[in-house]
Amino acid sequence: MNWSLIGHKNILKYLENSIESKRLAQAYLFYGPKNVGKNETAMQFVKALLCYEHQKEEGRADLKTVPCGACEFCREVGKKIHPDFFWLAKETGDKNISVEQIREIKDKLSAKSFFKSYKIAIISGAENLSLSAANALLKVLEEPRGRTIIILIAERIDGLPKTIVSRSQKIHFLPVGKKEIYEFLIKEKNVPRESAWPIATLSGGRPGVALSYLKNKDLWQKYLDNLNTFFKLVSAKNHEKIKFAEALLSEKGTLLEQSEALFPLLGFWQTIFRDILLSKLGLSDIIINSKIKSELERLAPYFEADRLVKINRDLENSKLYLRQNANPRLVLENILLNF
Numbered sequence: 001m002n003w004s005l006i007g008h009k010n011i012l013k014y015l016e017n018s019i020e021s022k023r024l025a026q027a028y029l030f031y032g033p034k035n036v037g038k039n040e041t042a043m044q045f046v047k048a049l050l051c052y053e054h055q056k057e058e059g060r061a062d063l064k065t066v067p068c069g070a071c072e073f074c075r076e077v078g079k080k081i082h083p084d085f086f087w088l089a090k091e092t093g094d095k096n097i098s099v100e101q102i103r104e105i106k107d108k109l110s111a112k113s114f115f116k117s118y119k120i121a122i123i124s125g126a127e128n129l130s131l132s133a134a135n136a137l138l139k140v141l142e143e144p145r146g147r148t149i150i151i152l153i154a155e156r157i158d159g160l161p162k163t164i165v166s167r168s169q170k171i172h173f174l175p176v177g178k179k180e181i182y183e184f185l186i187k188e189k190n191v192p193r194e195s196a197w198p199i200a201t202l203s204g205g206r207p208g209v210a211l212s213y214l215k216n217k218d219l220w221q222k223y224l225d226n227l228n229t230f231f232k233l234v235s236a237k238n239h240e241k242i243k244f245a246e247a248l249l250s251e252k253g254t255l256l257e258q259s260e261a262l263f264p265l266l267g268f269w270q271t272i273f274r275d276i277l278l279s280k281l282g283l284s285d286i287i288i289n290s291k292i293k294s295e296l297e298r299l300a301p302y303f304e305a306d307r308l309v310k311i312n313r314d315l316e317n318s319k320l321y322l323r324q325n326a327n328p329r330l331v332l333e334n335i336l337l338n339f
């Protein structure tokens, strides 16, 4: 058994060492982008702690700091029914995590452990703490509590009160390497190579996104649709391109929504132009959109290398203009007319 997680090797090593040397913080703050693996790592960490204590109790000679994943403790944590483990998040329909929820956690943490082990709480989406909930949590963090651990999970540190952040051991989750995700998809999920590379790329280093491509066939279909649209656009006449821009943006409401819809599309087109350039240079093996390798190779002779570089730079600049609140429609028309 291993950690069963994608990437984050340094973090896992650090957590393992902490368990082994008993140098555990009373509060952790796992932060980083959405879908990068913070919740999964926190759950595995809780399993590891309780599993390790359990093994020790049984006097096992081959003590392991990675969760076995199979014992009753690991299984109960996984189902969130272990009596010494509490998982907390904003209730569906609620605006935030309430002070009552924090008080409940406080009571549970101060009760005696069932297995003379740690008592652990995960607070997922900690940026949703209401002001009074945050104050109540701060009080809990200020009191020495013996063998209790609170793991806060948030996307960004600046969404949390400084007083809470400063009392937590901060663990920063960065996007996972594309290659790690790619290899995981092939080895663990039996994804064919031609799909694994684009999925790994489209995930942007977030394993959760890669997995949702596997679970959600619509997402994959959307990718294929986007590829189709691209090929239509490169050979379209100017008035057709303007029509496309109009149709795409009229579906979105506000300028902000239009901008947000454009970002991933511009990024996606960048990957294609990059791939055409690579095909042109005879480097088809490392293209992202390997599903359309032969189409890209066919397109390559129609573009000068300089022009491909320029289009890519224009696409990058377009994203910059959108960030500076340029009109999405002008940005899109401008880029399409240069295709």
Ligand SMILES: [Zn+2]
Binding pocket: 051, 067, 068, 069, 070, 071, 072, 073, 074, 075
């Ligand atoms: Zn176990």
